Amino acid sequence: MKWPFTKNKQDQVKKTEVELPKGVFPPMPGYTNGDLIAAACKRVEKLMKEEEIDPTLARESLFALADHLNQAFETENVEYQVSTWYQKPYDTPSGRVESVSSMAESFGALAIRAAGASLAGSPLLHKGKQFWGPYIKAAGDGVSDLIITLNEPRS
Incomplete structure (x- = not known):
């Protein structure tokens, strides 16, 4: 399977063809790294x-x-994992539901760690745990909640 687009450093899409390994699916619209980042940032922005x-x-x-x-998601190939684990065949429908729930938890936790790292040296740390605790949780919840929408019935 070929994925016909890649992004350069400025997030500009350019047409190329990348051969994906067998069994790996290209990122799904609405669940790319950019979409997951936007979901996390939206929650954090609301909190701020x-x-x-x-x-x-x-x-x-x-x-x-x-x-x-972005660094964390690129390192873990999150957009490919979400797409692949969602689209791969399962023996039972509950297998997909469990897989999506597990991804939501795992990648939400990854977002929490990345959000914590993003605060290093920030003046926001002076606001104390009562601020940065909800800050990092908001980032994780944004990612987790977007992924879990894959378990919602499609029309």
């Missing part, structure tokens, strides 16, 4: 607005978060 974080600091924090999430 509620906490009335300075807009410049919030923007810088979101850039750092997106960068750390």
Whole structure:
């Protein structure tokens, strides 16, 4: 199976053909690394607005978060894993549901670790655990909640 697009450093899509290993599916629309990052950032941005974080600091924090999430997701090939584990054949429907639930938990945890790393050296750390705890949880929940939508019935 060939995946006809790759992204360069500036996230510009260019047409190429990459031969994927047998059994690996290309990323699914709505569940790419970019989509997962957007879901995490949306939750974190909402939290920062509620906490009335300075807009410049919030923007810088979101850039750092997106960068750390992208690095973590690229390292783990998350968009390929989500697509492959979802689309592969299962003996029972419950096998797919369990797989999606496991991915949601695992990749949500990966997002939590990346969100924590993104705060290194940030002035937001001075706000204490009562702020950064929900911050990293929001990132993880954004990713987890998007992945778990794969278990919702499709029309």
